[in-house]
Amino acid sequence: DLLGRRQSGQAAWRVAGGFLDDTSLRRAWQDAERVIEADPELSDGRGRDLRTLLRVFGRDDVLRTLHSG
Known part of the structure; x- marks a missing residue:
C-alpha cells in the first residue's frame, strides 16, 4: 500500500479502524469456537446477541x- 503498512503478499482485512491482523483473526476464531462449544444453539444472552449481529450483517446462512453440523 502507499503508506507502507503492509508487506507484499501479507493477508489483512480492512475494517473501520484500519487493518485486522492475523493475531486478531485467530483470537476471534478461538472466541467463536468457545461460544459455540458452550452454547451450540446460541440461545443464552451472548448467543442471542451474536444471532442478532449475524442477521444485521446478512449472515443468517451461518445459523443454518x-x-x-
Missing part, C-alpha cells in the same frame, strides 16, 4: 450451517 451451525445446525447442519
